[in-house]
Amino acid sequence: MCGIVGYIGGRQAQTILLNCLGRLEYRGYDSCGIAVAAEHTTVFKDAVRVKALAQTLPKLEGKTGIGHTRWATHGEPSMINAHPHCDCTGRIAVAHNGVINNSQKLKQQLVSEGHLFVSETDSEVIPHLIEKYYEDSLPKAVEAALHEIEGSYAIVVLMEGERELVVARKDSPLIIGIGDRENFIASDVPAILDYTSRVMYLEEGDVAVVTGDEVKVRGNGVEVAREEHKVPWTVKDAQRGGYEHFMLKEIHEQPKVVRDTLSEYISIAQPAADMTVVGGSGMEDILMLACGTSYHAALVGKYIIEQLVKIPVRVEIASEFSYSGRASARNKAIVISQSGETADVLKAIKQLKNEDCHVIAVTNVVGSTVSRIADQVVYTRAGPEISVAATKSFVAQLIALYWLTLPYSRVDIRQLDEMVLGLRQLPGKIQQVFDNEEAIKSLAAEFARFNNAFFVGRGINYPIALEGALKLKEISYIHAEGYSAGELKHGPFALLGPETPVVAVVARDNTYEAMLANIKEVKARKSPVLALVEDDDDEVSGLADWIIPVPGVDALFSPVVNVVVLQLLAYYTAKQRGCPIDFPRNLAKSVTVE
Ligand code: F6R
Numbered sequence: 261m262c263g264i265v266g267y268i269g270g271r272q273a274q275t276i277l278l279n280c281l282g283r284l285e286y287r288g289y290d291s292c293g294i295a296v297a298a299e300h301t302t303v304f305k306d307a308v309r310v311k312a313l314a315q316t317l318p319k320l321e322g323k324t325g326i327g328h329t330r331w332a333t334h335g336e337p338s339m340i341n342a343h344p345h346c347d348c349t350g351r352i353a354v355a356h357n358g359v360i361n362n363s364q365k366l367k368q369q370l371v372s373e374g375h376l377f378v379s380e381t382d383s384e385v386i387p388h389l390i391e392k393y394y395e396d397s398l399p400k401a402v403e404a405a406l407h408e409i410e411g412s413y414a415i416v417v418l419m420e421g422e423r424e425l426v427v428a429r430k431d432s433p434l435i436i437g438i439g440d441r442e443n444f445i446a447s448d449v450p451a452i453l454d455y456t457s458r459v460m461y462l463e464e465g466d467v468a469v470v471t472g473d474e475v476k477v478r479g480n481g482v483e484v485a486r487e488e489h490k491v492p493w494t495v496k497d498a499q500r501g502g503y504e505h506f507m508l509k510e511i512h513e514q515p516k517v518v519r520d521t522l523s524e525y526i527s528i529a530q531p532a533a534d535m536t537v538v539g540g541s542g543m544e545d546i547l548m549l550a551c552g553t554s555y556h557a558a559l560v561g562k563y564i565i566e567q568l569v570k571i572p573v574r575v576e577i578a579s580e581f582s583y584s585g586r587a588s589a590r591n592k593a594i595v596i597s598q599s600g601e602t603a604d605v606l607k608a609i610k611q612l613k614n615e616d617c618h619v620i621a622v623t624n625v626v627g628s629t630v631s632r633i634a635d636q637v638v639y640t641r642a643g644p645e646i647s648v649a650a651t652k653s654f655v656a657q658l659i660a661l662y663w664l665t666l667p668y669s670r671v672d673i674r675q676l677d678e679m680v681l682g683l684r685q686l687p688g689k690i691q692q693v694f695d696n697e698e699a700i701k702s703l704a705a706e707f708a709r710f711n712n713a714f715f716v717g718r719g720i721n722y723p724i725a726l727e728g729a730l731k732l733k734e735i736s737y738i739h740a741e742g743y744s745a746g747e748l749k750h751g752p753f754a755l756l757g758p759e760t761p762v763v764a765v766v767a768r769d770n771t772y773e774a775m776l777a778n779i780k781e782v783k784a785r786k787s788p789v790l791a792l793v794e795d796d797d798d799e800v801s802g803l804a805d806w807i808i809p810v811p812g813v814d815a816l817f818s819p820v821v822n823v824v825v826l827q828l829l830a831y832y833t834a835k836q837r838g839c840p841i842d843f844p845r846n847l848a849k850s851v852t853v854e
Pocket of ligand 1: 551552553554555596597598599600601602605648649650651730734850851
């Protein structure tokens with residue numbers, strides 16, 4: 261949430277900053293701004309999207325600059341609350357991600373010392389603190405200011421007349437992109453892919469001084485070396501590539517994502533090396549933690565592991581973990597996070613580590629905080645996910661979970677071979693879902709008129725019902741609830757009727773008969789039923805009002821094809837309702853605040 265960029269080098273900063281900010285808008289899009297410094301610092305900001313800001317900007321001279329795109333936490337989206345924020349003199353400008361917990365206290369103190377504040381943000385204390393401590397060195401003043409701050413931050417600071425940017429991070433991500441006699445700052449890699457794929461990840465508490473020619477990093481007050489890495493993503497990966505929305509592009513990338521993720525794992529010489537978490541000898545239970553869509557992947561993981569390995573799995577929402585208790589008996593946990601930056605997940609990992617728990621992270625972002633603090637990392641190969649609504653990362657997480665589990669499954673070798681074959685066939689099966697896309701689109705046109713919906717499933721498809729409901733609500737704003745099909749009669753039945761459709765995810769497994777009975781109950785309450793069923797199913801088809809046929813796969817893998825159908829249903833429903841699909845109201849990618 262919130263995106264930061266910075267540039268210093270031989271080129272005019274303005275165009276580069278706006279371009280980088282445009283690539284970062286998925287991090288927050290309620291307001292944005294840039295500051296460019298030459299002899300003077302000039303700031304332009306407004307409660308508009310980056311494109312609109314760019315249209316109103318005059319030409320700003322300056323080869324050093326910073327920018328920010330905001331997702332409001334303290335203070336409503338407005339021009340005044342947008343970043344960058346300045347000190348009293350207007351010479352120092354700061355873009356900040358994170359939350360300053362002691363901002364009120366600091367502000368009171370600074371006001372009593374004569375500082376004038378204009379915004380409602382917590383961030384504005386930072387430039388004022390820097391101003392207070394500035395004598396002759398910007399880096400020293402920044403370090404002194406950071407000493408006073410409690411909370412999380414990624415900051416980039418510029419000052420007029422100085423050919424350097426000062427950056428720092430704690431509990432909020434920040435990277436430095438290394439160019440040829442120019443350097444870039446960003447909160448996320450996709451921001452800078454147009455310019456460089458060489459990056460340096462800052463560690464917790466680092467403060468760096470960045471000029472066009474060099475990067476000097478200090479950690480714990482002493483100079484430290486931070487390695488340069490090559491990012492495995494290309495500019496093309498982070499572009500819309502002819503699709504109307506990133507979400508649709510990313511839905512369509514899923515066959516490739518499954519192939520890439522599988523071939524990555526298959527190419528690892530000893531695939532089991534990372535995976536003893538699932539079935540290592542003496543393993544008694546497993547704890548899984550995640551948020552949102554990744555939590556739904558963890559729930560599917562529970563069914564996969566319990567079914568195949570026969571050990572109990574406890575799945576918890578990361579933000580609840582600190583209230584609910586302890587790690588698993590054997591102190592091993594799998595933590596899932598696409599971005600690797602979700603604050604609640606990071607907090608849970610820290611708690612797990614305090615309990616001496618061995619943490620295995622499943623993440624999509626190389627170099628993310630989760631990947632650096634976990635004991636082991638399993639990367640998904642979904643490529644950059646720009647759409648706020650997660651799609652391809654979810655499917656990649658499922659593939660990772662299948663792959664982690666298979667080596668330990670209590671099945672014979674013939675069944676194991678069949679499962680591996682089933683996994684390899686999934687890209688083709690997803691492709692078959694796309695063959696039906698026009699029908700899903702037409703159905704979505706009808707579905708779009710409803711204001712409430714239930715999604716139901718059983719067994720391994722229960723989490724898919726949860727995920728289908730989440731996708732629909734976040735991008736189409738239809739109120740949707742996911743339920744285990746058996747639970748509907750324990751309360752939600754009161755809401756059924758002709759204006760409340762029920763989407764039923766039906767798999768050909770031991771849940772089939774019960775799902776059939778549940779659909780009959782729903783029909784008796786006059787709710788229209790939209791059922792996802794295998795191609796050749798007659799029974800459910802005879803009952804449901806609408807059918808979406810899905811290609812037949814082993815029930816264990818049915819979540820993968822079913823979720824793609826529900827992603828498309830959500831997408832086309834939102835499109836029909838005219839919603840801003842890639843920029844859903846009040847949301848932003850990567851939730852870096854608790
Ligand atoms: C929904 C969505 C969110 C994320 C959640 C966790 O489409 O994207 O629910 O899944 O914020 O994010 P990560 O996986 O980055 O920890």
